[in-house]
Amino acid sequence: MSESPELPWPVPDSRAHLMAGQFSDMHDLVRDLVVPPELPQAAVSLLTTSRELIRMSYYRWEFMMIGAGTSMIALETALTGRYGTGTLASHLKKAEVDGILTEEQYGILDDLGRRLRNRYAHGVLTHAALSPPMAVGLVRTVITVLAELHAASSPGPPAVGN
Template identity: 70%
Template sequence: MSCTPELPWPVPDERFRHWASQFADMHDLVRDLVIPSGLPRGAESVLTTARELIRMSYYRYEFMMIGAATSVIAIETALTDRYGKGTLAGHLKQARADGLLTEEHYDLLDSCGRPIRNRYAHGDLTHAALTPPLAIGMVRTSIAILAELRSTRRPGATTASG
């Protein structure tokens, strides 16, 4: 019978030293990433995971990029549910045209979110450069968009009464 050695306790990632001097500072960084009630359980779970990955990036910087990518995947799933089969780029353009995305949200998701999501999907996140404010902004944008999608009906959807 062989014995597996214990894994070491995590140590702070040196790359995070400019953003947080201790793990407790991470709570302040993600404090306003509040997941609204009423989202589908899956969206709530994905967004909570994205937020917590950013918090844990204090110990592994790449978690921040994975958290941002995870939140973009939640948007992609919601937009596919709304618009049907298509690309993330196409769905983002349609959501902007429909008024579901502001220009700022569109620009953030299209110019930064899509490339990070693509790197994540292809296993190439280690070279993605992302600061905590940008990652937090991406998750904040994902939360806002999912809340907006929750409050608007799909094109062509009907109410229970007709």
């Protein structure tokens, strides 16, 4: 049996200079993408993966789009749990009508997030689809919405009698 060749150490993607001078600068890019630990474990896992893929896009630019698309999967899962069977588009519209999403959040999630998720799911995603601020903004919006959804569905503290 022959030994497999060793993979090379990762080198920065040639497009990385657009967002960071060195890998440690990527920490600053994703610093405020804090995933609340009280979210359901599946959401924590997907959102943490989203953040780390954006950070690792220093080495492979396309990771940024995959990270942003992965955050939409977390949101879609939560909205399906709330609304049942339906499309992501219909769930987003219901969430806006129900006051769960602001108009701005709806715009980000429907115009950018849903289209990105669809391109990702159907294999037509390209590296030119998203800039670093757009990717971070999308993931930040998903984290905010999921935190609000979770807080609204969690029982509050017991009432204190007089």
